[in-house]
Amino acid sequence: MATDLGLFELLVLMATAAHGNHAYGVVIRRDVAASRGTEVSSGAIYTTLDRLERRGLLTSTHGDPSEVRGGRPRRYYQLTPAGQTAVAVNRAAINHLAHLATRQP
Amino acid sequence: MTPVPPRLSRAVLHACARTELGRDAAADLDEEFRLQCMERGLRAASAWYRRQVLLSLLAFVLVLLRAERLRADMRHTLRTVHRDPQASAAVILAMVVALTTFAVLFALADPFTLRPLPYRDADRLVLIEFERGASPASRIPTLQEWQARTDLFDAVAAYRRAVPFRLHTDLGSPTFHVASVSPNFLDVLGLPLRFAATWSPSSALPPVVITSDGETLLTSFGITDSTHPTLPTLETIPIMRSGTLSVPLAFMAPATHALAAVDVHELLTVRWTTPDQSGWTTSGVANVIARLRRGVPPTAVESALEGPDGPAIHVVRFADFIQGDLRPVASGALATGLILWTICAGYVALFTAARTIDRRQEFNTRRALGAASWQLWRLPCLELGFLAIVSLAVSVLLSAAILHQLQAVLPSEYTTLGAPAITSRVLFATSFLTVLVVVVGVIPAFLTTPRTSQGWWRSTVATAQVALTLSLAIGAGLLVQSHRNLLAQDIGVARDAIGISTQGPAILIEETLQALALVPGATAVAAATSGYRMRHDATVPIPMLVRQVTRGYFAATGAHTTPPDLRLETGIVVSTSVARHMTNLESPIGHAYSQGGHPPKVGTVVGTTTDVFTNGLARPPSPAIFVPLSTAAPIPAVQFVIRGDVDSTAVRQVISRVNPGADIAAPQSLADALSVTVRHRTFTTWLLTGVCLSALLLSVASLWGMVAFLVSSRRHEFAVRFTVGATAAHVRWLVTREALTTTLVGSVAGAGLGHWAAGYLEALLFQVEAGRWAWTLATSAVVALVFVGAARHRSRGVNAIDPVRALRSL
Numbered sequence: 001m002a003t004d005l006g007l008f009e010l011l012v013l014m015a016t017a018a019h020g021n022h023a024y025g026v027v028i029r030r031d032v033a034a035s036r037g038t039e040v041s042s043g044a045i046y047t048t049l050d051r052l053e054r055r056g057l058l059t060s061t062h063g064d065p066s067e068v069r070g071g072r073p074r075r076y077y078q079l080t081p082a083g084q085t086a087v088a089v090n091r092a093a094i095n096h097l098a099h100l101a102t103r104q105p
Numbered sequence: 106m107t108p109v110p111p112r113l114s115r116a117v118l119h120a121c122a123r124t125e126l127g128r129d130a131a132a133d134l135d136e137e138f139r140l141q142c143m144e145r146g147l148r149a150a151s152a153w154y155r156r157q158v159l160l161s162l163l164a165f166v167l168v169l170l171r172a173e174r175l176r177a178d179m180r181h182t183l184r185t186v187h188r189d190p191q192a193s194a195a196v197i198l199a200m201v202v203a204l205t206t207f208a209v210l211f212a213l214a215d216p217f218t219l220r221p222l223p224y225r226d227a228d229r230l231v232l233i234e235f236e237r238g239a240s241p242a243s244r245i246p247t248l249q250e251w252q253a254r255t256d257l258f259d260a261v262a263a264y265r266r267a268v269p270f271r272l273h274t275d276l277g278s279p280t281f282h283v284a285s286v287s288p289n290f291l292d293v294l295g296l297p298l299r300f301a302a303t304w305s306p307s308s309a310l311p312p313v314v315i316t317s318d319g320e321t322l323l324t325s326f327g328i329t330d331s332t333h334p335t336l337p338t339l340e341t342i343p344i345m346r347s348g349t350l351s352v353p354l355a356f357m358a359p360a361t362h363a364l365a366a367v368d369v370h371e372l373l374t375v376r377w378t379t380p381d382q383s384g385w386t387t388s389g390v391a392n393v394i395a396r397l398r399r400g401v402p403p404t405a406v407e408s409a410l411e412g413p414d415g416p417a418i419h420v421v422r423f424a425d426f427i428q429g430d431l432r433p434v435a436s437g438a439l440a441t442g443l444i445l446w447t448i449c450a451g452y453v454a455l456f457t458a459a460r461t462i463d464r465r466q467e468f469n470t471r472r473a474l475g476a477a478s479w480q481l482w483r484l485p486c487l488e489l490g491f492l493a494i495v496s497l498a499v500s501v502l503l504s505a506a507i508l509h510q511l512q513a514v515l516p517s518e519y520t521t522l523g524a525p526a527i528t529s530r531v532l533f534a535t536s537f538l539t540v541l542v543v544v545v546g547v548i549p550a551f552l553t554t555p556r557t558s559q560g561w562w563r564s565t566v567a568t569a570q571v572a573l574t575l576s577l578a579i580g581a582g583l584l585v586q587s588h589r590n591l592l593a594q595d596i597g598v599a600r601d602a603i604g605i606s607t608q609g610p611a612i613l614i615e616e617t618l619q620a621l622a623l624v625p626g627a628t629a630v631a632a633a634t635s636g637y638r639m640r641h642d643a644t645v646p647i648p649m650l651v652r653q654v655t656r657g658y659f660a661a662t663g664a665h666t667t668p669p670d671l672r673l674e675t676g677i678v679v680s681t682s683v684a685r686h687m688t689n690l691e692s693p694i695g696h697a698y699s700q701g702g703h704p705p706k707v708g709t710v711v712g713t714t715t716d717v718f719t720n721g722l723a724r725p726p727s728p729a730i731f732v733p734l735s736t737a738a739p740i741p742a743v744q745f746v747i748r749g750d751v752d753s754t755a756v757r758q759v760i761s762r763v764n765p766g767a768d769i770a771a772p773q774s775l776a777d778a779l780s781v782t783v784r785h786r787t788f789t790t791w792l793l794t795g796v797c798l799s800a801l802l803l804s805v806a807s808l809w810g811m812v813a814f815l816v817s818s819r820r821h822e823f824a825v826r827f828t829v830g831a832t833a834a835h836v837r838w839l840v841t842r843e844a845l846t847t848t849l850v851g852s853v854a855g856a857g858l859g860h861w862a863a864g865y866l867e868a869l870l871f872q873v874e875a876g877r878w879a880w881t882l883a884t885s886a887v888v889a890l891v892f893v894g895a896a897r898h899r900s901r902g903v904n905a906i907d908p909v910r911a912l913r914s915l
Contacts (some may be wrong), residue, residue, distance in 0.1 A: 025133035026140075042130040042137075043161025047168045050126050068139060072132035 010090050011035055012048045013057060016077050017087050024063075024074045025049070049077060057083035108142040110135060111151050114158040117537055121162055130161055148223075155529050159536075175487075182487045189460075192813075193492060196456050199806050200496035200542060201503065203449030206799050208504035208527065208535045209511075210442035210792075214435035215530055216522040217428045223352040223522065225295025226396070229259070230423035231403050233393040233410075248287060251393060257406055259396040262286065262293040266357055266392075284357045293396050296352055356427050356521050394423065427521055434789050441796050444573050446538050448800060450545040451566040452807035457485050458549035459814040485550035489543045497539045501527060504535075516785040564847055567811045571851025571892060572858055574797075574804040579859030579884045580866055581797035583873055584790040590872040591786070598717060598775040599663020602748045606635075607760055609767030611739030617763045618655065618736065621747055624756055628749040631658035634734060635744060647686055650727045653734035661746040662775060664714050667694070671712030674733045678712045682728040698730070708732070746775070801888070805895045808844060812895075815840050816902040824908040837900045844896030848889050856885045 005013065015031035016023040025045055033040040052058045063074040079087065115135075122131050134157050141150035169175055186193045224230060233251070251261040264286040291297075397403065403420040410418050428435075461468075468481050505527045512524060519525065607617075614632050621630040636652035656673050659666045671678060677698050679687065687693045693710045716726030747756060753772035760769050816823075823836050860881045 025129060026137045029133070029137070039156065039160070041157055041160030041164050042133050043127075043157075043164030046126050046130045046133075046161075047164050066136070069132035069136050072128060074132075075129050 005086060005090060008032075008044075009048055009052060010087075012045060013052060013079070013083060013087055014091075016049075016058060017079050017084070021076065021078060023077045028077070052083070053077070056080055057086055108139060108147055108150065110138045110154045113537070114155045114533060117533070118158045118161065121540075122165065124165075127165060134158070134161070152529065155533060159529070159533070178483065178487050179491070181484065182491050185460075185464075185484075185488055186491065192456065192460070195806060195810070196453060196489075196492050197496050197499070199449050199452050199803055200493060200539070201499050202799050202803055203445045203542075204496060204500035204535055204539060205503045205507065206445050206796055207442040207538060208500055208531055209507050210438040210796070211534050212504070212508055212525040212527060212531045213519060213792075214438045214442075215528075215534075216525070217431045217435040218439060220522075220530065222424055222427065224423070227424055228422075229397045229399070230294070231395050231397055231406065232421045232423055232426050233395060233406070234419040234421065248393070251395065254410070255398075257395075257398060257401055257409060259398050260289060260293045261393060261395040262290040263393050264290055264357055284354070290394075293394055352523070430785075431518055438792065438796075441577065441793065441800075444577065445796065445800055445803060446542070448570045448573060448803045448807060450542050451570050452803060452810055453489065453542055453546035454549045454566060455807060455810040455814050457489060457546050459810065459817045460488075461485055461550045462814075462817050482547070482550060486543065486547050489546050493539050493543045497536060500535065501532065504531075514788065516788050518785050519788075564843070567808060567844075567847045568851040568854065570804045570807045571848055571888075572855035574800045575852055575855025575885055575888050576859035576862055577793075577797040577800045578888050579856075579863060579881055581790075581794045582880065582884050583863055583866055583870060584793055587870040587873040588787060588790045599748060600774065600776045601750065602662050602746055602775045603751065603753065603756070603772045604775050605745045605747070605756060605760060605772045606742070606770040607745060607764065607767050608742045609764055611741065612743050612764050612767060613739050614655065614734070614743060615736040617745060617760055620759045620763050621745060621756065624747065624751050624759055626750040626752070627747050629657055629661040629747070631655045631661035631746045632734065632736070632743050633658055633746065634740070635742065636729070647683075647728055649680075649683055650729040652729060652731050654731050655734050655736055658731070658746065659714055661748045662717075663748065664717060666712050666714045667692075668712060673711065673731065676709040676711035678714055678731040679710055680714055680716045680726070680729045680731075682716050682726065683730055684710075684713045686728070747772075801891065805891060808847070808892050809895045809898070811847065812840055812844050812900055813902060815843060816900070816906075820906055823903055823906050827906065827908040833904050836903045840900040840903060841893075841896055844900070845893060848892040848896070851892075852885045852889045855888075856881050859884070 011032045012028060015028045015035075018031065019027055025042060028049070029040055029042055029045045032045065049058060049060075053060060057080055058077050059080055060075050060077050063076055065071050065073045115131075118127075118131050118134070122128055134154060138150055138154050141153050144150075145153070221227060248261060248263050251258065254261075264284055266284060395406075397406070403422055406420045407418055471481060508525055508527065515525070618630050618632060621627060631654060633652055633654040636650045654673065658673070659671075659678075666678065679693060679698070684693045687696060687698075687710070692713070694712060696710050698708050698710055714731070717729070745756075745760065756772055757769050761767065819840075823831075823839075826836055827833075860878065863881075
């Protein structure tokens with residue numbers, strides 16, 4: 001099920017969504033690390049991105065080669081419609097729970 | 106300049122991350138490294154990069170482990186390891202020995218060989234040392250005069266070694282070692298001060314900067330906010346600024362707790378004169394540290410500053426000053442660690458090959474069922490990888506424990522750049538070597554699976570191991586013998602003579618000596634200044650030490666004199682080496698001695714004394730002259746010498762009673778004080794001996810493994826031989842013969858290698874001839890016997906061969 005995501009996967013997916021067409025490894029890693037407040041490895045981000053791509057929630061395209069990256073191009077990720085649905089569903093669930101939590105005495 | 110990520114980490118990441126995903130992650134890290142450099146600086150960015158590489162590799166490995174096929178393979182691996190627990194334990198043991206030794210040696214050697222100094226542009230830092238010239242009146246320049254030479258220096262600072270201060274607080278009065286520095290000292294070193302409060306230059310009071318060791322100082326007084334200037338005050342210097350450094354400043358003195366920035370005039374012109382009648386004066390000069398302008402070589406400084414009447418100047422590169430003495434030893438330690446790793450890798454290769462041959466039937470079955478070659482190779486890889494991970498984990502824990510234990514016996518030189526510990530660099534290097542062991546170890550599996558069982562590499566590897574072990578044994582034996590000679594030599598002072606260094610505003614010599622003479626057990630007492638070094642003077646054209654001593658000094662130290670009952674107060678006493686230069690084998694007694702100067706100080710030599718190893722046991726004794734020290738007037742620093750069976754506490758109490766407020770060092774035997782100077786050499790000797798024993802253990806295991814391999818690979822041949830009537834003894838001899846050939850060839854090669862390499866140990870040896878063939882041959886014989894014993898023991902494995910079963914498995 002597309003909405004059955006772990007917390008880390010959800011964070012990666014939301015960070016990707018936040019950057020639109022300009023989401024790539026570095027910015028996603030920095031956003032996820034900032035949101036968790038802990039060190040997150042580039043390897044963990046890419047293995048998660050790969051998993052999400054294989055599940056059909058993301059697609060990726062290559063940019064232009066860059067000298068600062070040793071001649072490698074950036075790999076940009078975009079959410080697929082299924083990915084957008086997953087983000088929307090999870091966001092709604094979180095908002096609902098947060099709303100309930102604030103109502104508790 | 107474009108910042109470059111740590112090379113080793115980057116190389117490992119790029120080597121391991123072969124997939125598209127891995128390459129993208131590696132490129133991301135390269136890009137983000139630049140961002141990190143701009144945001145947090147190069148050091149923090151490099152640390153971040155290393156951490157990222159480790160975590161990323163871990164993430165990739167975890168993804169691999171999740172694969173179903175891999176899980177099945179892992180279960181199979183565990184079963185295989187469990188099937189032959191002895192062999193698996195032997196491999197783990199070998200890897201633990203090699204990796205632990207390497208990790209410890211790398212932790213010790215890395216700061217002095219591979220890691221750059223933790224100071225900004227350290228290659229431009231130099232130390233400037235002075236030596237008084239022929240004229241005692243030659244003036245030492247002030248710091249401002251150095252700083253004015255902007256054509257040579259970007260900045261110049263000065264420091265004096267740490268001296269003890271007493272800290273007065275409500276919680277007690279502990280003693281801390283405080284070094285005096287010029288206010289720009291940390292700027293010249295390029296060391297940022299963390300949590301430092303701002304110090305106003307208009308303040309009349311000099312600031313104190315707490316160094317990294319000061320963490321203890323801060324926390325022990327319950328101060329959590331180090332920007333708050335409420336630290337307790339030192340006896341003489343109030344603290345105006347405090348903070349911590351990330352780098353220890355142990356090069357100034359091992360126990361430096363704090364820095365006191367003082368007036369630069371005072372720092373460079375500190376000159377204390379002994380107010381006695383002889384007119385001999387001594388002076389203390391600060392060490393000058395300078396940051397050279399870009400493109401100025403250190404040699405240019407000497408030629409530009411040295412004048413005909415000025416002091417002689419020596420410019421020493423800061424890196425050489427800190428790392429120079431230890432660099433050869435550290436490089437040797439690293440090389441030794443790598444030799445051990447090579448021996449271990451050879452052993453692991455033999456193990457894998459033997460096990461692959463044993464599993465030939467299983468591999469054939471798998472192949473018949475359609476398994477590809479790479480699927481067969483994966484099994485030995487996984488098996489070895491599992492053993493390697495276990496070994497690495499054990500090695501890291503073990504090396505951390507060993508390093509912790511070493512702290513107690515580690516010479517202070519090794520802690521100049523911080524106490525050795527399992528840092529991320531050590532972890533990285535050890536992990537890298539572990540991966541390499543696996544890579545090297547599985548190569549034989551590729552060569553022997555599934556058809557081939559013979560390999561020329563087998564004998565080559567074992568021969569090389571024997572040769573390397575033998576060369577290490579020869580070196581270690583020479584060092585041990587040298588060390589024994591060093592400790593057994595005549596050091597020129599009696600073993601029961603005790604020295605007590607005392608400092609204070611005015612030490613009363615006569616009164617203290619009278620009181621010390623009454624201490625129960627004291628047979629002789631005397632006092633002496635620490636002296637000063639003369640480059641040369643009018644009479645003796647060699648550098649020498651000038652010391653002022655009271656009468657009875659030679660009796661108190663136990664030094665031999667000629668004549669035995671000389672009267673120092675009537676003239677001068679010279680050491681044997683000075684006498685040799687004065688009169689060329691004739692007795693110098695009665696000759697006039699002139700120190701030069703205007704007017705020249707002239708005295709008559711009244712006696713000679715044996716040379717004393719004031720520079721330490723490992724260095725030649727320093728030529729010295731002894732002049733009378735008047736006991737009438739107080740002086741600020743003196744060493745009291747007392748001989749006999751005395752209570753050291755009582756001695757301190759006596760000195761303290763006569764000189765209240767004086768700083769009295771712990772009494773120390775003069776012989777022990779000299780022995781401390783060879784602590785570094787002692788440590789090196791025992792370290793190499795330990796490493797040599799590890800190598801021997803590994804090599805014996807390796808030869809044992811080689812014989813096991815022989816038995817495995819020739820099982821069918823032996824079965825045929827048994828069938829046609831060969832006895833077990835005959836077959837055992839066949840196996841042992843090959844091991845003997847390996848041992849013989851390895852021993853000859855090792856003897857030659859060790860004999861050649863011993864030449865490089867010449868500088869570390871004392872009264873031992875490095876090139877003695879008798880020693881080389883004796884060591885070779887002992888080591889070869891150990892190998893032959895191991896081979897004979899393992900060759901008994903042929904007894905377990907069942908000809909029927911062996912032939913059936915063909």
